[in-house]
Amino acid sequence: MKIRENRKGQIRIIEAFFSALLIISALLLTSSLNYPNKEETLDELTQMGINVLLELDNNGTLAEFIDNQDWLGIKRSLEILLPNGVWFNLTVFDNNMTVLNQDFSITNGKAPSQRKASIEYLCVSRKTTFQVYTVRLQLAKVG
Amino acid sequence: MPTVSLDTFFACSLMITVIVAAMAATAKISQINIANYGNLNEKSDYFAEIAKKIVLNNGRPQNWGANPNLTLESLGLAESNSHPYALDIDKVSRLNQQNAYSIPYSALWKALGTNYAFKIRIGQLFSISVTKTGQIQHENQTTYWFSVNVEKAGVPVTAAICCYAIGRNYMDSTYVFAQNGEAELNFTIPNSSNGTILLITFARASYNPKVLSYNVYSFYHLTDEIAANETYVRLSPLNYTLYVEPFYQNVTLTDCFLFAYDYNNSLNEIQENVYDIPRLLNSGTMVLVVRGFKGSTFFMEWTAYPQIPLEVGANLEQSENHVFDYIVSIEGFFYDLQILFGD
Numbered sequence: 001m002k003i004r005e006n007r008k009g010q011i012r013i014i015e016a017f018f019s020a021l022l023i024i025s026a027l028l029l030t031s032s033l034n035y036p037n038k039e040e041t042l043d044e045l046t047q048m049g050i051n052v053l054l055e056l057d058n059n060g061t062l063a064e065f066i067d068n069q070d071w072l073g074i075k076r077s078l079e080i081l082l083p084n085g086v087w088f089n090l091t092v093f094d095n096n097m098t099v100l101n102q103d104f105s106i107t108n109g110k111a112p113s114q115r116k117a118s119i120e121y122l123c124v125s126r127k128t129t130f131q132v133y134t135v136r137l138q139l140a141k142v143g
Numbered sequence: 144m145p146t147v148s149l150d151t152f153f154a155c156s157l158m159i160t161v162i163v164a165a166m167a168a169t170a171k172i173s174q175i176n177i178a179n180y181g182n183l184n185e186k187s188d189y190f191a192e193i194a195k196k197i198v199l200n201n202g203r204p205q206n207w208g209a210n211p212n213l214t215l216e217s218l219g220l221a222e223s224n225s226h227p228y229a230l231d232i233d234k235v236s237r238l239n240q241q242n243a244y245s246i247p248y249s250a251l252w253k254a255l256g257t258n259y260a261f262k263i264r265i266g267q268l269f270s271i272s273v274t275k276t277g278q279i280q281h282e283n284q285t286t287y288w289f290s291v292n293v294e295k296a297g298v299p300v301t302a303a304i305c306c307y308a309i310g311r312n313y314m315d316s317t318y319v320f321a322q323n324g325e326a327e328l329n330f331t332i333p334n335s336s337n338g339t340i341l342l343i344t345f346a347r348a349s350y351n352p353k354v355l356s357y358n359v360y361s362f363y364h365l366t367d368e369i370a371a372n373e374t375y376v377r378l379s380p381l382n383y384t385l386y387v388e389p390f391y392q393n394v395t396l397t398d399c400f401l402f403a404y405d406y407n408n409s410l411n412e413i414q415e416n417v418y419d420i421p422r423l424l425n426s427g428t429m430v431l432v433v434r435g436f437k438g439s440t441f442f443m444e445w446t447a448y449p450q451i452p453l454e455v456g457a458n459l460e461q462s463e464n465h466v467f468d469y470i471v472s473i474e475g476f477f478y479d480l481q482i483l484f485g486d
Binding site for chain 2: 010012013015016017019020023024027043047048051052054055058059061072073076077079080081083084
């Protein structure tokens, strides 16, 4: 009878040991986790997007691409200007907010699930017709 | 007291101790993490502002790049009266420590006015690699074959290629198109032009002519002489002038050339060892080559204007880095700028 009672006590100590082990391992795991700062990443991407659009537009290249409906030209330029590992999707609207590149999606792949930075940029054609376009660039980090 | 009660008491005590200890440790770790994230955000914002200051401001005095007699008071690389992210060709060239008028890191650090170490890298948007794939020597001339690869971080870039070969009493050029980033080209060089041959390659991205890179590949034509670039002279382009500083007394220069995409010409000597660089429209990076002799030894050396790629700053390998990437333009052509801060 005494032996059985002693066994019950041993079981409780083993339980306590396992619960302690569980708590310590959970603690170690949480302390080693690296929390990504999503707001900071989005700010970084927004800054990058503005930078790239300004650079593409500064000599009229972006407006020229849009005037000529050269969507592949925009895609290739973004592929070179943006670092690898950044997903992009660009949409061009006219002044009635009608999508101009409906037949061609200016993107480098499937949208990742992460949050995206979105930049809207006004681009003015250098042609005498004075067209104003709204360019929406969405960026996200892949992986 | 029965043994089971004692055992239960010890087990409960142990559990309570562990839970209390775990709560205390969690609170302590969380507090450290929360404080770190706060600091990290503050620091990141601070570094982001400093990086913006470097990229978007002219610095003080405004024309510190072109005039080497001015003392740099505040660091800023932007070109005066230009659009955002346009950098000044001379401010950038003065960051290159190979330029005789370069500004040392200590002076840049002082002019930036920060207590943190930093590094600035400026590079081309994509790279060109040239490999000699074969050669056949004839009685009077030798034909060399090369393969050219154009890529950005391993991804092929379709580009139009303009390539020059220059040697002693010899110059030739060829144009090819690198579909999917690959091209083959060849040059036939007279055997009398033995010595160093420079193969200067420019690649212009097919969809955007403002994206251009260059590469200089040197090889030895029917000779075993090996001399690295800048063995005999130092080449310092600044304010559209090339200053050539010989390292030896018996060095004489014979001529100087400018190479750009679709354009090349010889440069006019305006003073002894000083050449005028013309302002070209839509040229991108220019490669400047001088030819000369040290005694009877022929040499040929080169530099680029703007003097890119470059890297200046502290060694940040052992520290945690805050990195800021920008696409910048110099004289209308795109480059990659990276500013790193060590923490």
